[in-house]
Amino acid sequence: MIYNQRMETMTRDKLQEMQLERLRATVQRVYDRVAFYRQALDAAGVSPSDIHTLDDLRRLPFTKKSDLRDHYPFGLFACDRDEIARIHGSSGTKGKPTIVGYTKQDLEHWAEICARAICAAGGRPGDLFHNAYGYGLFTGGLGMHAGAEAMGATVVPVSGGQTARQITLIQDFEPRGIAATPSYALNIAEEMEKKGLDPASSSLEYGIFGAEPWTEEMRRTLEAKWNLTAIDIYGLSEVMGPGVACECHEAQDGLHIAEDHFLAEIIDPDTGEALPCGSEGELVFTSLTKEAFPILRYRTGDIASLNPTPCVCGRTTMRMSRIKGRIDDMLIIRGVNVFPSELEAILLTFEELAPHYQVVLTREGALDHVELNVEVTSAHAPHHGTHPADLIGRLSHRLKEELGVSIALTVHPPNTIPRSEGKAARILDRRTTTPA
Numbered sequence: 527m528i529y530n531q532r533m534e535t536m537t538r539d540k541l542q543e544m545q546l547e548r549l550r551a552t553v554q555r556v557y558d559r560v561a562f563y564r565q566a567l568d569a570a571g572v573s574p575s576d577i578h579t580l581d582d583l584r585r586l587p588f589t590k591k592s593d594l595r596d597h598y599p600f601g602l603f604a605c606d607r608d609e610i611a612r613i614h615g616s617s618g619t620k621g622k623p624t625i626v627g628y629t630k631q632d633l634e635h636w637a638e639i640c641a642r643a644i645c646a647a648g649g650r651p652g653d654l655f656h657n658a659y660g661y662g663l664f665t666g667g668l669g670m671h672a673g674a675e676a677m678g679a680t681v682v683p684v685s686g687g688q689t690a691r692q693i694t695l696i697q698d699f700e701p702r703g704i705a706a707t708p709s710y711a712l713n714i715a716e717e718m719e720k721k722g723l724d725p726a727s728s729s730l731e732y733g734i735f736g737a738e739p740w741t742e743e744m745r746r747t748l749e750a751k752w753n754l755t756a757i758d759i760y761g762l763s764e765v766m767g768p769g770v771a772c773e774c775h776e777a778q779d780g781l782h783i784a785e786d787h788f789l790a791e792i793i794d795p796d797t798g799e800a801l802p803c804g805s806e807g808e809l810v811f812t813s814l815t816k817e818a819f820p821i822l823r824y825r826t827g828d829i830a831s832l833n834p835t836p837c838v839c840g841r842t843t844m845r846m847s848r849i850k851g852r853i854d855d856m857l858i859i860r861g862v863n864v865f866p867s868e869l870e871a872i873l874l875t876f877e878e879l880a881p882h883y884q885v886v887l888t889r890e891g892a893l894d895h896v897e898l899n900v901e902v903t904s905a906h907a908p909h910h911g912t913h914p915a916d917l918i919g920r921l922s923h924r925l926k927e928e929l930g931v932s933i934a935l936t937v938h939p940p941n942t943i944p945r946s947e948g949k950a951a952r953i954l955d956r957r958t959t960t961p962a
Contacts, residue, residue, distance in 0.1 A: 533786045534642065534841045541785055541842070542580060548814035549789065550577045553586070556820050559604040562597055563587075563822060583789060583812060584800050588823045594624040594764060603627050605818050614763050615663045623663075626763050627818040633672065635815055636766055639784040640673020643772035646782060646839075647757040648732040649703050651678030656696060656730075658706035658714070659737070660686040660948050665767030666737055670705045673769060679703070686710060687947040689717050700729035708735040708744055708756075709950035712881055715751040716945075726753035732775060734759050736768060738949045739828075739849045739867045743874035745778075747881050758848060764824055765811045771846050777838050780845030787815050790844060791823070792832050795853055803832045808853060809846065827853045829865070855953060857885065859896050862931040866952045869898060869933075872924055878906035878917055882943045889957040897934045898925075904940040 536544075554574040556563035566587040567573065576582060594602060603610070611630045615623040628636065649655070655674040659666030667685055674681045684695055686706075692714050696704075704711065711733060715725040730752055736759035748756040755775050761768035770788055771781035783790050788811050792801045795808040809828045813820050829850040836842050851865030858864075866885060873879050880901045888895045902917070914937040925933050944951065 533784075534782065534843055536842065538842065544786060545789060545814060546577075546580055548786075549580065549583065549812065550574065552812070552814055552816075552820050553577055553822070555604055555817075556822060560602055560820075562593065562602055580789070583791070583823070586812070586822050588798065588810070588825050589821050590825050591624060591764065591827070594626075595622045598622045599625040600627070602821075603818055604820050605629060610818055612668075613663075614665045614668075614767065616763060624764060629817040632766075632816055632818055635787060636669060636769065637672035637676040639766070639787060640669050640769035641677035642673075642784065643759055643769045644670075644673055644677050644679070644703070644734065646772050646774040646841075647703070647734050647759075648755055648775035649674070649677060649679060653679040653703050654682065654699055654701040655679040656682045656684060656692075656699070656701035656704040658684055658686055658692060658704060658710060659768075664948075665761065665763045666705075669761065669767035669769060670734070674703075674705075689714055689947070693718050693721070693723070696728055696730065697723075702729060703732050703734065704730050704754075705734040705759075707737045707946065707949055708740040708748060709738060709882075709946045710948060711735060711748060712744075712751065713945045713947070715748075716880075725751050728752065730754045732757060734772070736760060738952075739851050739855075739865075741848070741867050741871045741874070743871045744881060747874055760846065760849065762826060764821060765813060765826070766816070770811065774837060774839040774841065779837070780833050780847055782837065782841050782843045782845055785843045788813055790832060790846060792830065793825075795829075803834050806831045806847075806850070809849075829853065829856075857887075857896055857953075858894070859931045859933065862929065864929055864931065868929060869925075870952075872928060873900060873921075875924075876917070876921060878902055879921075880940065880943075882945065883952065884943055885953045887953065887955045887957055894957065895934070897936060899936050899938060899943060901938045901943045902940060907940055 557574050570587045572585050609629050610627040612628045615625040657670050659670055661667035671681050718725045732755045734757050745756045757773045759768055759772045760781050761770040771783040773781050791810040792807040793810050801807045809826045809830045811824050812822050831847045833845045851867050856863055856865055873883055874881055880903050882901050884899045886897045918935050
C-alpha cells in the first residue's frame, strides 16, 4: 500500500516548505518545456527565479479551459510523447475536448492520492470496492480503480450503466464500498426498490460520490436510502482527476486537499483577485508534482471556499467546502443569481418529490425563461392524494421565500424525468438565439 498518512498530518511549516520547493520546480519545468507558459510568464514579467515565497503564486498567470482547447491535443505537455503513459480527456461536448497526459510517475502519485481519499472515506485494506464510475477517457473510473488497488482493496470494475447488473453484483459480491456519481447511486437504489429490494439492507458501508455538485440534502437522501456514510470527493482531469480533495468519514465537514500535490486558491471570478480563506469564490489549482501536464493557476469555474483549520480527524491539510456550483451553470433569473444546487436543497425537503429535477432554459425575445421540472414519488402521485396545484403552490412559495425569485414549475408523474448513468444532466438549454 502506497498510502502515506504522514503527508496529511505534517506541520504547516513543513508542508509549506515542501510546497514552495515543488512550486519553484514546476514553474521552472513549464518555463523550460511549454511554449505557452514561457510566453505567458514573460508577458507577466515573471521568471522562475522570482518565486521566493508561496505568496509569489499570485504573480503567475492563470490557465483557462480555453487554453487547453487552443493547444489541442498535446501543445501543453511538458515531456516528450514517448514519456506519456496514459491520456485522458473531456467529452468535448462544447467543442474540442481537453486532453491531459500522465507519466508513470504521475500515475503513481494519482493512485496515492486516490488511496488516501478512500482511506479518508472509511476504506480499509481487504475491502471489496464496487467502482461504478465510468472507465475510458473520463478520469473517474481508472483513477478510483488505481487508488483502491493501491490501498489494498479488491476492485469490481463494473463502470457505469447496466443498472440491473450493478444490482446483481452488489447483492452477490457484498462490497463494503462504492464509488459513483450521486445521481447514479440514487438511480441504482430506486431500481432496487422497484424490484422489491431494500438498498439499506445491502452490505455497503461507505460511498464515495463526486463528478457533479451535490448538496447536504442529497447526502441525507443517499445515506437514508443505502444506510451508508456518503463522502464527497473532488477532482477534475485538468488538475489530475478524482482525489484532488476528499472528505473524511469522521467529520464530513469539508474536503481535505492533497496539498503536497496541489496548491489551492479562491479568487474573485470577476476581478481575478485572491480572496482570503472563508470567502466564497472561484476555485483555482496549481499542480506541484505533475510531469506530463503541469498546470499553473487553473481556473476551475467551481464556486467554493477554503478552511485552513485542522480537522477532528487529525489531518492538518487545507479543506475546501462543497462545490456550490459552476460559474457556467449559474442561472440569472430576473437579476437573481441561482445555482442548481440551491434548487436541489429546497426540492429535497419535500417528501412528495423524487430527488430528480431538470431546469429548462428557453428564450422569449431578449429574455431568458426558466422552467423547473420536478417529479412526484409513486407514494405521492395524484391518485394517492397529492394534488399538483397544492404542491406547486407550496413549492413556489418556498422558492420565492428562500431564493427571492419566482420560477415556473411543472410537476411530472413518477419516473418521467430522465435518470443518469453518469453525470446528471440538470440543465437543458434550449436557447438558440442571442439577445438583441
